[in-house]
Amino acid sequence: MAEPVATAYIALGSNLGDRLEMLRFAIRRLVDHPLICVTGGSPVFESPAMTLSGGESQPDYLNAVIRICTPMEPDEVLALLLDIEREAGRVRNGTRWAPRPLDLDVLSFGDQVVRSDALTLPHPRLAERRFVLEPWARIAPDYVVPGPTPARVDALLAQCEDPGKLSLFSESLLD
Secondary structure, eight states: OOOOOOEEEEEEEEEESSHHHHHHHHHHHHSSSOEEEEEEEEEEEOOOOOOOOOOOOOOEEEEEEEEEEEEOOOHHHHHHHHHHHTTOOOEEEEEEEETSSEEEEEEEEEEOOOOOOEEEEEEEEGGGGGHHHHHHHOOOOOOEEESSOOEEEEHHHOOOOOOOOOOEEEEOOOO
């Protein structure tokens, strides 16, 4: 009997080093995993970094969203993403919104709603982030984000108040 397979959406971001190569590195690692099937990917967008204070300066980010299918559990996918970030040179030291070579976030995992110390699904701030919603809407505009007030990705994008400007950087990571 085959294991159930969930569809999940993963956000990718990088603002240090060869940013596009960092995103491609993450894709390669996911494609090579025996329990992950990458089934879609957005264009890559460039956006200013979000910072804790308006005066802080960081390099711009490249951002994209991919769709995967997997029989893995959400916490197993999160552990894999954290391993990939470490391999790319990311050091988690507790500083929020610091520059990073690679940032991987589980946005949504099937119809699951998860609240744990390690993982919250859907991602708690996805509706506030144009740099997540714009690429996500390019591959799954009609996907309904689960939760107490389910909403389509394209509707969340239309309501997003994030003033951040995005520019198209590359048509696809999955060439």
